[in-house]
Each structure stands twice: as structure tokens, then as C-alpha cells.
Amino acid sequence: MSDQRDNYMFGLGVLKGLGLAFRHFLETYLDDIRHWGKRYKSPEGIAYRASKDVRGIFTVQYPDEKIPVPEEFRFVPFLIYEEKDGVNEYRCTSCGICAKVCPPQCIWIVRASDPNTGRPIPDPADFYIDIDICMNCGYCAEYCPFDAIKMDHNYELASYERTHNVYDKTKLGKPVSYYASIRPINYQREETARIEAESQRAVRKSHA
Template sequence: MLGSGLIKGLKETARNFVGSYVSEERLPTIEYPEEPAVVKENSRQFPFLVYDGDEPEAGLRCVSCQICEKECPPKCIYIVKAKDKKPDFVGKQQVYPATFDIDLSVCMSCGICAEVCPFEAIFMDTEFDLANSNRFDGLLVTKEHLAKPNAHLQKIHPTLAAGIDQRRAEAVKKQEEKRLADEAKAKADAEKKAAEAKSASSAATPASTPAAGS
């Protein structure tokens, strides 16, 4: 039917207009910035780095693999690897970034960096009010400002964070079970070798000859 799309749009507009008088959920506008905007969970703005624990440098998940830097369409990510390593959440030694910068004036919030990250270290933030009078240095964000705790991820993307936390907890549990199994095996091997050595020593010792006339 000709004009059916227009009629459908007008019906939706009228429904929201009338509904706004009885339901706050249908209010089309808010008094921003006095009233903060409610951001949906699947909203994405600019990237940030996640760290575990209380120390950003020690708990940073990023291992400086540079996949995000290579896949970034506008090439707004700049990473320099550190020369040393630090243990990750399961105790494995990993490289970490000495420098991790993102130029927000170039970033187009596509989210590809978050999609390709194999270490679940970079995600899209929901913060959007980042206006700055300095379009150059003011929008060049360094590692220190990009790093945010896992609690922030849990707050803005609770569903996503819950799944990640569960996988990481299972990985830690699996690593701990492996460590305990290795320790038990090493202990059993050591006891076996000690028993074999003791048995060999006993077999090599000649039996004492009884005294004459006894």
C-alpha cells in the first residue's frame, strides 16, 4: 500500500507522544546534562583496557600482541612492547605494553579492536561526553588513562563480563589442578626413587657372618 511506511511512522510517533504523558519510559528527551543519559549495555563509544586486581600495571590483561593495532581501520592505536615479561592471571609469563596510545580524534568506534582481541583485554566503553578544547594532545589517550578495572567492565557490560569472568575462573581452576597433579606426581616419583635406592643399598650390603662357637 502506498504510504504505509509513513502511516506506520506517524502511528509510532503518536503512540510515544501520548504515552509520554503517562510513562517516563516514553519520554523522547531528557534534561541533559543535569539528568544523565541512560546508556544501554550494547552501546559502544571508545576503547579502554581492562586490568585485574588493584594495580593497573601488574594486572593489565594486554599482552602486547598488537593484533588490534594491525586490524584497526583508521590506524589510531600505537603499541610498543616492553622488553621484559610479567605473569598473567594463570602465572604464565607474558609480554606487556610499555606504550599503548589511542588517538580518539581518529577512532571511529567500530569496535574491531575489541572483537579481534584474543586475550579479552580491550573493550568498548560507554562514556560519550569526552569533549575537549585540545583536539590533539587532549584526545591522545595513553595506557595510564585507558586502563580501567574489571569492575568497570562488570558495570557497563554485565552480561559480557560475567561470561569472561567465568571462563577465566575455570582457567585458573584448571591451572591449579594441573599444578597440584604435577606436585603429587613429582612427590610420588621422588618417594619411588628413594625406595628403590634404599632397596638397592640393602641388597648390596653383605650379610654379617655369625661368630664361631655361637
């Protein structure tokens, strides 16, 4: 039995592996001929290469071409703010949950204080993320109770200085419209839930 298994692994098994590689080799050229150059340098070609229907091997001419990332793709987090009367109001309340659940501990928050009383207020004076340490796990976004921090799609973050990779509140901040543009399904679901919660609170107040 052992000899038969060895013969299969070093005989038919090798041929099967070579056959698979040869099939991919042929499919590469057949797919190119089938689409006659339209697989490249066009939005339709990029969309096709990002689909499950693609066959064979293909090249992405990066950075001239970029394969669209799926909505659930996640990279370095960003903070959401809402633009009201020309003022950027961050959703973050500096509760610190994101910093507590962060596995590599790359988040630290400076909580703002009332200038008159010195008491802490629900607003971050500053917010830092070391993107060299961040593992892009998404725990911060998952556990945030205020939908204040979300995972980004921007992966082109190279820099020449190590200090440039410690992002502060200003560099992390992006408008809610940006979040809606990169994650439309998630945004719509969250907004629907938010509206329903507000309507329920209004009903409870009216009956109080």
C-alpha cells in the same frame, strides 16, 4: 498498471504517510496524558522512554537526563588493569594484535624492554589511541586474546584541544571493577570461562 501504481504513490501513498505522521502526533500527547508527567525527570520515566513500549515522540532533556545505554553499546576502547597490592597490573601483553586488526590504524603500542638485557617483555611501556580516528568498531576488543581491551560506554569526550584526543596508557586504563559494572553479563561469562580454563590446567598438571 503503471498508471495505477502512480496513482497509489501520489494518492493513497501520500495519505498513508500523512496518517502515520498524524498517529505519532496523537500518540505523543496520549502517552503524556496516560503517564501524567511521569515520562520526564524521573528514573522511571527515563527507563520507560528507553523501552520498546514507548509511543509517540519524546524529548530527552540532555545533559540533565541521559537515556541508559545497553550493555553492548560501544564507544572508545579502554585498557583493563587489575589492582593487586596497590599496583595496577595491566592485562595487556603488548602483543600488537589490536593494532594489526584496527581498520583505521588508530592504535600504536610501545613495548617495554628488560632494563638489563634489552629484550622485549610482555608489557606495554605505553599505549596510544587516537580517538578522533577510532571508528568504535570493537575489533580490538573482539580479537584481544587476553581480555585486556574493552569498549567503553562513556561518550562525553569533547575537548578544546586536538592533542587531548590522543589517549595514552594512563588515560585509557580502568580497573576491572569498572568493566564489571558496565558489562556485567559479559564480565561474568568471561570470568566463568577463565575459572574453567584454570581448573582444566590444574587437572592436566596433576596428571602430568
